[in-house]
Amino acid sequence: MPSEGFTVDALYRVQSPTVAAGAIGLIEIIGDVDAALSRLGVRDVEVGGVGLRKVHGGDESVMEMVVARRSYASAHLMPHAGLEIMRGVVRLLREAGIGEWGELAWSDSRVASEGIDAALEAALSRAASPLAVDVLVEHASRWRRGVRECDPTHAAALSRLIEEPLVAAWGPPNVGKSTLLNALANERVSIVADEPGTTRDHVGAQLDLSGLIVRYVDTPGVRPGADTVESDAVRVAQGVLAMADLVLWLRDASSERPDLPPVRGRVLCVDSRADLGVRADAGLSVTSRDPASVRALGLAIREALVPREALEIAGLWAFWRSLG
Numbered sequence: 001m002p003s004e005g006f007t008v009d010a011l012y013r014v015q016s017p018t019v020a021a022g023a024i025g026l027i028e029i030i031g032d033v034d035a036a037l038s039r040l041g042v043r044d045v046e047v048g049g050v051g052l053r054k055v056h057g058g059d060e061s062v063m064e065m066v067v068a069r070r071s072y073a074s075a076h077l078m079p080h081a082g083l084e085i086m087r088g089v090v091r092l093l094r095e096a097g098i099g100e101w102g103e104l105a106w107s108d109s110r111v112a113s114e115g116i117d118a119a120l121e122a123a124l125s126r127a128a129s130p131l132a133v134d135v136l137v138e139h140a141s142r143w144r145r146g147v148r149e150c151d152p153t154h155a156a157a158l159s160r161l162i163e164e165p166l167v168a169a170w171g172p173p174n175v176g177k178s179t180l181l182n183a184l185a186n187e188r189v190s191i192v193a194d195e196p197g198t199t200r201d202h203v204g205a206q207l208d209l210s211g212l213i214v215r216y217v218d219t220p221g222v223r224p225g226a227d228t229v230e231s232d233a234v235r236v237a238q239g240v241l242a243m244a245d246l247v248l249w250l251r252d253a254s255s256e257r258p259d260l261p262p263v264r265g266r267v268l269c270v271d272s273r274a275d276l277g278v279r280a281d282a283g284l285s286v287t288s289r290d291p292a293s294v295r296a297l298g299l300a301i302r303e304a305l306v307p308r309e310a311l312e313i314a315g316l317w318a319f320w321r322s323l324g
Ligand SMILES: Nc1nc2c(ncn2[C@@H]2O[C@H](COP(=O)(O)OP(=O)(O)OP(=O)(O)O)[C@@H](O)[C@H]2O)c(=O)[nH]1
Pocket: 172, 173, 174, 175, 176, 177, 178, 179, 180, 191, 192, 193, 194, 195, 196, 197, 198, 199, 200, 219, 220, 221, 222, 272, 273, 274, 275, 276, 286, 287, 288, 289
């Protein structure tokens, strides 16, 4: 816990295990890294660069460590480890006025504001989605205003603004999965043909869905009697599906949804090629022939991953916990 009068413009967090000594230790610094390195007496490392640096301890000791500068507001310090060395580095960080990154720093109103600025800068520099900017700035400002009600229910959804979520399509062949990816991406990223079995391997693209950046994976259609290459590709795709935050489970008016392998994320049932007709029990339908329909599906995907309710929570999002 920082002492009275302590100014926090940068924070540290020990990322390597603190109970066992590894060969290399890992400590992250966020905030004003230039100021922190200068107070540690460490020669600067340019943003994106890595350098070997000496750190002088008060007792004439000299430690060597690799400094990796990830961004303006974030750096990794990697000393040779061993518990004694790690304790020594932490002592030097504290002597240099660098506070510990964690709940304790935030609960001290004298340091909260500077700590929040440092965490905000780190979160903004890593956020995948443009939509994150307003939300992060608002939550940081709530911290500064002293709001203390954390709302953990939407934290997982909001963290998708920082770490891009994975979306995967799953359906039978020839229902327009690849066409849909191209329409959502607004460019040709996956091959389309009026022939079942066109997509042989999964194809990924980064999509901007009204401010939410997602990694979207198109997969081969699932059908009985597929050859070895196609079956292998489907097996690989099942691995992608298992990791996905959201699965689009597709069919069109003339096909059935294939069995869904185990998934950890949400599942959205989608009826594709809707301009050619839809079933009576169709739910969310889309036609890639109509840009408005594609946009509506994009918004539905965004809503399933980061619901409006999560964007509008009145409480507080502990956003620094999403920084990995
Ligand atoms: N009318 C209409 N045709 C579509 C639509 N989407 C795709 N198609 C056509 O349907 C055929 C199959 O499209 P693909 O996107 O290759 O289908 P797929 O599901 O990726 O097929 P596989 O890769 O074989 O699994 C192509 O001829 C497309 O032009 C749509 O929304 N409406």
